[in-house]
Amino acid sequence: MSDSAHSHGDQQDPPFEVQFAQRVYRLPPYMFGRINALLYEKRVAGNDVIDMGMGNPSDPPADYVMEKMCEAVKDVRNHGYSKSNGIRNLRREVAAKYLKKYGVRLDPESEVMVCLGSKEGFSHMCLAMMGPGDTAIVPAPYFPVHTYAVALASGNVISLDVANSEKFLSNIAYTCEHLYPKPKLLIICYPHNPSTVTVEPEFFVDVVKIAKKYGLMVISDFAYADVAFDGYKPPSFLSAPGASDVGVEFTTMSKGYNMAGWRVGFCAGNKEMIRGLGTIKGYYDYGMFQAIQIASIIALREGDAAVEAQSLIYQSRRDALVDGLVRLGWDVTPPRAGMFVWAKIPEEWQKRMSTMDFAMMLLEKGDVAVSPGSGFGPSGEGYLRLSLVENENRLRQAVRQIKGCLKEAEAESITA
Ligand SMILES: Cc1ncc(COP(=O)(O)O)c(C=O)c1O
Secondary structure, three states, X not given: OOHHHHOEOOEOOOOXXXXXXXXHHOOOOOOOHHHHHHHHHHHHOOOOOEXXXXXXXXXXXXXXXXXXXXXXXXXXXXXXXXXXXXOHHHHHHHHHHHHHHHOOOOOOOOOEEEXXXXXXXXXXXXXXXXXOOOEEEEEEOOOHHHHHHHHHOOOXXXXXXXXXXXXXXXXXXXXXXXXXXXXXXXXXXXXXOOXXXXXXXXXXXXXXXXXXXXXXXXXXXXXXXXXXXXXXXXXXXXXXXOHHHHEEEEEEOOOOOOOHHHOOEEEEEOHHHHHHHHHHHHHHOOOOOHHHHHHHHHHHHHOHHHHHHHHHHHHHHHHHHHHHHHHOOOOEOOOOEOOEEEEEOOHHHHHHOOHHHHHHHHHHHHOEEOEEHHHHOHHHOOEEEEEOOOOHHHHHHHHHHHHHHHHHHHHHHHHO
């Protein structure tokens, strides 16, 4: 058929236009785009960039987990669609871990769900709970998913500063008193990414009180449950009395178990919220590859020693990086948990350039990739997030390269 067959008389069809849904336009430009593009360019050019950008674990899962995976892959029974909410034995293993580690009793049938990574579960939970006109309270600076999953679900976000936990709680109460209609959802995340703020168990008791008083549903993102230092044990939100009446908690195999690419996460807690998540998931996915679920059972059942050993590795890396930065004169508080250092950019550099430009300069001149705090919202301005996925020697080398880069930039500014 010729082109003219599509035209009406002499008139040509208008150029075809792809039109995204409004929800896509609600998303901001990707803040790490500039950094990632330069990182890619550097890599293509053969530069050895020390990458402290993403929290993507570089160590392998335990041998017995990988062996179980290989064995399960060879079992022909594991290749069909699995159950959307996860196989029973995996849900039971999650419940067993909650009981052993946090003293929390969960019904694996109705209070635990397997997700394709906690990010998937979190986003779909927002889709199940939020809609136009609904508001969620999100800690600031924010892990991008916390804000944008709400935006994608057509909800509105109020960001409250997470740095001081007492103030955070009183700001939540104030917002609930004064906003109309009241916020519907509270998102919390401890150990917090990116700020590394941690809390004690009593904090969650207060969260439950506030949630009950104002009818707020709670989602606790507990991604860094398994990565903690110096004897600190991150508490679970679900261990607060009545927590399961008001909310759920997401955990993951990505961080403590080095299984980020496997995409294994869990949602536990409030039955009704989990039922809502299950309804959405039932339309979107057919569950996780069963071989992965079987290997995850073994990882959970036998993983305590491996998880502890991994935390010690992060702890040594934290010490190497924090010591180095402090020697450069930076104001850095060593984190008690998580995979990041949240470092304040020295005042003299903050006066000269934006956080984004500072991070770009470290990459450009120093071959060191970090996440600018401003990528986590305006309250991250003035900070860098440095992840602990490189080994200790490379982290020490990164500090030397940062020092060299700043010296060079200083000299340039004097001669300019
Ligand atoms: C706070 C937080 N929540 C969730 C996730 C996503 O974890 P998952 O791999 O389980 O999707 C991350 C990953 O970086 C994270 O930092």
